[in-house]
Amino acid sequence: MQIIDGGITASVGFSANGIACGLKKRKKDLALVVSQTPCSFAGSFTTNLVKAAPVLWDQHLVSTSETVQALVVNSGNANACTAAQGEEDTKSMASHVAALLSLQAEQVLVCSTGVIGVPLPMDKVLTGIDLCAKGLATGREAASDAAQAICTTDTFTKEVAVSLTIEGKTVHIGGMAKGSGMIHPNMATMLSFITTDAVIQKDVLQTLLGSSIIDTYNMISVDGDTSTNDTVLVxxxxxxxTASLSPSHPEWESFTKAFLYVHTELAKAIVRDGEGAGKFLEVTVQGAKDKQTAQTLARSVITSNLVKTAFFGSDANWGRILCAMGYSGSVFNPNGLDLFFSSSKGTIQVVEQGVPVAFDEKLAKTILLEREVTTTARLQDGEGEGTAWGCDLSYEYVRINGDYRS
Known part of the structure; x- marks a missing residue:
C-alpha cells in the first residue's frame, strides 16, 4: 500500500465538485461526486432513532438498489425533523441530479448536515446542483472543493487516499469526511465517503464496511452525542x-488493510478536529479477555467527561481512568492493571498491578501538556486489545455549541 496525495477523486473514474449555493455564509456548501460507470455500494448509518430524511433515503437504496452512480451532499442544513417535506426535498435532490446525468433517482445517494429542524431552501439547492454539475472534474482541486463543501464546524478538511497493486494492476481507495462536534461511538456524528476502483460485489462490500466501522468510527468520541445524520458510504x-475481490481472493488481505487504513485515518482526523479540542487522545487497552472487552474499556475511558477535563488540565488523574473502566460494563481484574501515559516527551507509569506508584508529577505534567497523548492500560486477563480515540473537553467547546444556530 502506498499513501498518495488525493481524496474522493483518487479512484479512477470518479469526478467531483464543491460550490457555494447560499446555505452557509460565504462558504462552499454543496458537493457532487459522480462515477463514469455504475457502482456497487455499501452504507452504514446513525443508530439514533430520529433519522434525517436523507438517511432514510440512503438506507432504502442500500436495501433495494444494486448500483448507484452519484452522491449529492449539502452542508448548513441537516434536513432532519422536517417530516414529509424533508423526504420530498431529499427525493427532489436525487431526481434533479439524476435528470442532469441521465440516471434514475434511485441511483443517486443524498446526504445533508447542519442545523436540525429547518426546511431546505430548495430553490438554492437545485440551482446549486446545476452549477455543481457543470464544474465536475477528476483532479485534486475538485476533490478538495468537495471536501470543503461538506464541512460544518470543521476547521480543516479531511481527505485520504492510497493505492495498492492487485493482480499487477493499480487499485485506488480515496475518501473524504466531515465531523467535529456531536461525535460519539455507534457511529460518530459525521459523514464519510469512500470511493474505490476495485471490483467488489455489493454484499461483500457491505460486510467489509461493517467490520471496518467496528474498529474505526465506532471507536472515536468528542462529546458523547450521536446525531440524526451519521452516514458512511462506499x-x-x-x-x-481486476477479478472480483472477496475473502477467497489471494490478495484480499492487502485490500482490506488498505480499506481499514483509509477509514482509520478519516476517523482520527475527525477527533483531531473535535470542537474546541486542544489534545488528541489515544487509549489502548491490552491484555483483556477478548477484543470486545478491550474496545468497551477503551471507549469508556475516551468518553468520560472527567477524563477529558483532566487531560485538558494536563492532570495525571489516573483514578478517573480506572473509574471509567470500572463502570464500562465489562469485567476485568483491576489488580492486574498497569497504567502508562506517554507523548513525544516520554512515558511514565502511574499504576502497577492495580496499585498507584510514586511518580514524578513534573514529568507527568510535561508529558500531558503535549497535543497528542497516549494512555496504555495493560491487563492480565487474556489477549484482547482495543484502541479508541478522543479529545479533551475545553471551554471553547461550550462557546462553539452555545451559539451554533447563529
Missing amino acids: LANGMSK
Missing part, C-alpha cells in the same frame, strides 16, 4: 478491471 466502480 462506492466501488470496478474500473481497475
